[in-house]
Amino acid sequence: MITILAGGTGSVKLVRGLVSQTNDLRIISNVGDNYWLYGLYVCPDIDTILYGLADLLDYERGWGIRKDTFGFLRQMEVFGEDTWFRIGDRDAALHLTRTNMLKNGKNLSDITNWLCEKFAISAKIIPVTDNTVETRLNTDKGDLHLQEYWVKYRGQPKILGLEYVGAEKARANPDAINAIHDAELVIIAPGNPLTSIGPILSIKGIRKELSKSKRKVVAVSPIIGKNVISGPAAKYMEAAGIEVSAYGLSKMYGDVASHLVIDSSDKLQTKRIQSLGMKIYETKIKMKNKQAENDLASFILKQVRP
Ligand code: FO1
Numbered sequence: 001m002i003t004i005l006a007g008g009t010g011s012v013k014l015v016r017g018l019v020s021q022t023n024d025l026r027i028i029s030n031v032g033d034n035y036w037l038y039g040l041y042v043c044p045d046i047d048t049i050l051y052g053l054a055d056l057l058d059y060e061r062g063w064g065i066r067k068d069t070f071g072f073l074r075q076m077e078v079f080g081e082d083t084w085f086r087i088g089d090r091d092a093a094l095h096l097t098r099t100n101m102l103k104n105g106k107n108l109s110d111i112t113n114w115l116c117e118k119f120a121i122s123a124k125i126i127p128v129t130d131n132t133v134e135t136r137l138n139t140d141k142g143d144l145h146l147q148e149y150w151v152k153y154r155g156q157p158k159i160l161g162l163e164y165v166g167a168e169k170a171r172a173n174p175d176a177i178n179a180i181h182d183a184e185l186v187i188i189a190p191g192n193p194l195t196s197i198g199p200i201l202s203i204k205g206i207r208k209e210l211s212k213s214k215r216k217v218v219a220v221s222p223i224i225g226k227n228v229i230s231g232p233a234a235k236y237m238e239a240a241g242i243e244v245s246a247y248g249l250s251k252m253y254g255d256v257a258s259h260l261v262i263d264s265s266d267k268l269q270t271k272r273i274q275s276l277g278m279k280i281y282e283t284k285i286k287m288k289n290k291q292a293e294n295d296l297a298s299f300i301l302k303q304v305r306p
Contacts, residue, residue: 007196011189017297032199172205
């Protein structure tokens with residue numbers, strides 16, 4: 001059994017690749033960017049995996065359903081509501097269903113299992129916790145939810161700090177702990193280390209279990225040279241004073257992973273990273289198409305030997 005820690009669009013590509021190579025995959029999903037809107041509970045990282053594995057994801061945007069319509073949102077605008085967070089019509093149906101199930105006493109894990117069944121997804125998606133953890137940014141425009149910072153203000157405000165509110169008290173999902181404990185290999189997806197993977201690692205039970213299992217944990221870099229393959233990770237890393245490079249990443253994951261997959265073009269960093277005690281694997285990490293997703297997944301499963 002293989003387990004992957006995932007969040008955001010960088011992760012879903014590798015998740016898809018892994019599904020093509022193994023039939024026993026557990027996906028521990030970030031919940032830090034979950035967001036309440038119009039009384040609906042939106043879980044972007046869970047939904048990106050659901051849509052990705054159901055082959056519904058809009059890959060151009062990296063979120064939502066391909067060819068979705070936005071009639072619901074247009075009507076909300078007519079009613080004078082803010083519409084900077086673009087929820088599609090079919091996407092809204094999912095959020096409404098999930099919110100009703102929550103109101104009827106189901107927890108996020110049960111609901112996510114049910115959604116996997118509905119989308120005929122055989123991999124198991126495990127929200128890292130059923131409690132609320134929110135990634136919030138302290139900025140020069142005030143305290144903002146991640147979605148407000150990134151979508152509403154387009155990542156413009158100056159970041160003064162980042163916090164995973166609720167992480168202290170959140171109870172790790174027991175299925176997530178078991179998924180780490182029982183796995184042959186645990187993969188940290190090439191997601192944003194601060195806003196996609198960070199909230200997962202901020203939950204004490206998870207970090208402890210990963211540290212115990214460190215010999216079988218491999219992280220995949222989302223960075224090539226000084227650039228992040230996609231998304232705003234560099235912005236968050238710079239704000240946190242972390243070097244934007246595979247080396248900077250290895251320092252962040254040093255206590256939870258003992259293997260790191262980097263891009264072949266980052267060879268020159270290998271020695272520096274090895275000095276931190278990590279085993280390095282070099283390959284092409286950019287997943288431009290399905291073949292590249294499968295190739296990276298296959299490389300990890302064949303080459304990384306705990
Ligand atoms: N990202 C945007 O940049 N603009 C949007 O309007 C937007 C809407 C949206 C709706 C549902 C959903 O699941 C995700 C959505 N995202 C949108 C993506 C989201 O903000 C982030 O990419 C993730 O939270 C990062 O993992």
